Amino acid sequence: MSETLAFHDQVIAILPKLRVQALALTRNRAAAEDLVQDAVCNALSAQDSFIPGTNFAAWMHRILRNRFISNLRKRRDTTDIDDVPSSVFATDAAHEDRLALKELGQAMTRLPADQREALVMVVVHGMSYEALAQATGCAVGTAKSRVFRARRQLESWLLGERSERQTPRPQLRAERLLDEQSALHS
């Protein structure tokens, strides 16, 4: 983020990442949009406290996170465990792929919010652990631990659960992906 960008331009530029963070935290599209708007309003009100040239992204992500925590304290969290983006079902993905993706979406909603947020910001945003630590106001070790535990828990749920299928759907899809990659590079 250029330090020469005006404050309001920096806010607009980071909105896509805020929306992803908000969805990771709330698990609900409508709640995520509300959270982003609330966080933006908070940031605009507090813009005099932001020091130009410092880490704007971390400052903004922390505002959103703090607003999420504040909202949780005020009301009971609502959960929509089937809140998987509708575009998933509109793709040409094979039936098995969509089902595996839905399982992933549902498993994600079961993770603790801080682990879910950490995993999404590292994998989807490509954040470093240091940047994640700054954005969520924790130590680097804590940030790494959240990502590690999220990944390990998802692996346990998705690959460890037994069903009528011999091999869990995500595992079949994962191994097929790896074979495709190997074939491309051979």
Add this chain to the structure above:
Amino acid sequence: MKHVPMTQRKDKPVPVRPPSKDRKAEEAFDLWLQRGLHKLFDDVAGEPIPAELLRIIEEDREK
């Protein structure tokens, strides 16, 4: 000099590697997880910003 097998040597630890099949399974899961999360969240990042939100920001800019 008596030959001491690697597993009994005390000077260097013997690296413990998971079986190759487990490594492949770990890599496969990581790849699948990465792609799955992108599918779940990339669309959100690419959607147009709500007009109301942009209006709030621009109104504040003009204060």
